[in-house]
Amino acid sequence: xxxxxxxxxxxxxxxxxxxRNALVMSSMVTFIAGYHYFRxxxxxxESSMKGAVEIGTQQGAFNxxxxxxxxxLTVPLLLVEVIAVLALAxxxxxxxxxxxxPASAAMIILGYPGEISSNNGTKVLWGILSTIPFLYIxxxxxxxxGKSLERQPAGVAATVGRLRLLLIATxxxxxxxxxxxxxxxxxxxxxxxxxxxxxxxxxxxxxxLAKCVFGLTIYKIARMKSIAEGMKEDH
Amino acid sequence: MTNLRYxxxxxxxxxxxxxxxxxxxxxxLIHSLxxxxxxLILLAxxxxxxxxxxxxxxxxxxxxxxIAALLVAYSFTNK
Numbered sequence: 306x307x308x309x310x311x312x313x314x315x316x317x318x319x320x321x322x323x324x325r326n327a328l329v330m331s332s333m334v335t336f337i338a339g340y341h342y343f344r345x346x347x348x349x350x351e352s353s354m355k356g357a358v359e360i361g362t363q364q365g366a367f368n369x370x371x372x373x374x375x376x377x378l379t380v381p382l383l384l385v386e387v388i389a390v391l392a393l394a395x396x397x398x399x400x401x402x403x404x405x406x407p408a409s410a411a412m413i414i415l416g417y418p419g420e421i422s423s424n425n426g427t428k429v430l431w432g433i434l435s436t437i438p439f440l441y442i443x444x445x446x447x448x449x450x451g452k453s454l455e456r457q458p459a460g461v462a463a464t465v466g467r468l469r470l471l472l473i474a475t476x477x478x479x480x481x482x483x484x485x486x487x488x489x490x491x492x493x494x495x496x497x498x499x500x501x502x503x504x505x506x507x508x509x510x511x512x513x514l515a516k517c518v519f520g521l522t523i524y525k526i527a528r529m530k531s532i533a534e535g536m537k538e539d540h
Numbered sequence: 541m542t543n544l545r546y547x548x549x550x551x552x553x554x555x556x557x558x559x560x561x562x563x564x565x566x567x568x569l570i571h572s573l574x575x576x577x578x579x580l581i582l583l584a585x586x587x588x589x590x591x592x593x594x595x596x597x598x599x600x601x602x603x604x605x606x607i608a609a610l611l612v613a614y615s616f617t618n619k
Contacts, residue, residue: 329546337553343616344561374560378553 306339309517316524321536324527327389331520334379334386338516341375342509360501372508373420377413381406383519384442387468390526393453404445412438416483425487432483443473458533461526468522475514482507544595545586547608551579554615571618575611582608 313332317325352359352367359366384405388398412435419431446469454462485504489496555576559568582604585591594600 326542329543333546333550333553337550337557340554340615341557344557348561371557371560374557378556 320527321531478511548583
């Protein structure tokens with residue numbers, strides 16, 4: 306995450322000034338996520354004892370719901386990055402941002418009660434509720450944003466199309482990880498530990514893909530657009 | 541001005557994550573507010589016309605940058 310932050314920061318001069326905002330946002334997202342993982346390691350260490358990890362909401366326990374603090378701070382920025390790199394007209398950008406940011410916040414907030422619940426029914430219910438704003442985000446990205454892609458330079462529209470697919474693929478890992486505990490009925494203690502580990506791995510992979518790979522794709526789009534607008538390729 | 545706005549947001553984000561992960565620790569609120577409050581002030585200052593002209597000054601930007609860098613370092617080191 307931190308390496309990605311450094312890369313997007315030092316690559317500022319390789320894109321036209323109007324796309325630098327998108328790269329700064331990308332570096333902020335990966336830096337916040339990097340800091341979050343630093344704190345996750347701290348929390349994991351403190352809650353570990355003799356090979357076991359205490360999980361829960363009590364003091365000193367590892368509480369993965371804390372990930373939601375990170376997500377609510379970074380996920381809206383990921384969507385703003387997409388709008389920023391397209392450099393749309395001010396009104397079109399504003400309209401997209403005012404719809405995408407609240408929807409992404411709602412998606413995360415609605416997922417939180419299910420995350421901290423130990424009841425499978427509650428998890429599924431909040432999971433479904435959280436999916437509604439997610440579907441709305443997809444609608445805006447595929448239908449509304451699709452209209453503006455016709456005005457983008459050759460190659461950029463295709464890359465933005467791939468970016469949207471990347472977003473679905475990486476964001477799809479989150480609900481799968483979220484639902485991992487629901488998959489096994491009446492799990493043994495060993496299975497609970499294994500499910501916990503699987504969920505951590507799932508969330509971590511999703512974070513790396515959704516923040517680093519997404520940020521690098523944003524960089525690629527910014528670079529392609531800068532070259533299409535006359536920036537020298539060897540710059 | 542936009543970069544300063546991002547800086548303010550970053551400090552708020554780091555302070556909030558710091559607060560969540562250290563809940564229950566001694567002086568956690570003071571540690572986190574040390575990061576969050578300057579972030580809030582910086583973010584607010586970028587929206588107020590009277591303070592915007594001070595922030596546009598190169599010297600002010602260097603001072604803000606140094607303070608922000610120190611606070612980011614503090615967010616990693618405080619326990």
